[in-house]
Amino acid sequence: MNEIVVSEAKTLKLTNVLSRRIMPEEFGNIPLIVTQMENFVRSHNAQPIGPLIQHVVVTKGPKPEPQMYIMRQANQMITRLDPQYHMDALLRVRNCLYAHYVGPMNRNDLAGQKLNIYAFEHDIKTANSVYTIFVSQDDDEAVVDVFMEKD
16 A cells, blocks of 8 residues: 655654765766675674665755765764765754655655645745655565655
């Protein structure tokens, strides 16, 4: 069954988060970049845990620009990082709009659209920052959680 359940005032909490910014020219290489991130984690005697996370933030200013980051949690903190990586021991994002999506993977963008409509209808200001967690996916169905920061 396809559904999108929306709620407010949710907190996203992640630990030992390795992140890497993805430049526009790298969008076609995301599967390779994810594999490289997982290999990097393993090469530091850690294990990747949990699902893949995508963070998109739109910069403020006269020329707003979307920036995309791929994030992966590890079972322990990694202190020696390559320059393209950043590591947070704890990432906590409070007071988010939240959508739980179940449906075809190629339509998961509907969850973010529904959050934008919900924010519009309820006069909620958002911070132009969205975390998408790909909980599970197969050929027919995906489960995706979307956290949208409030301003």
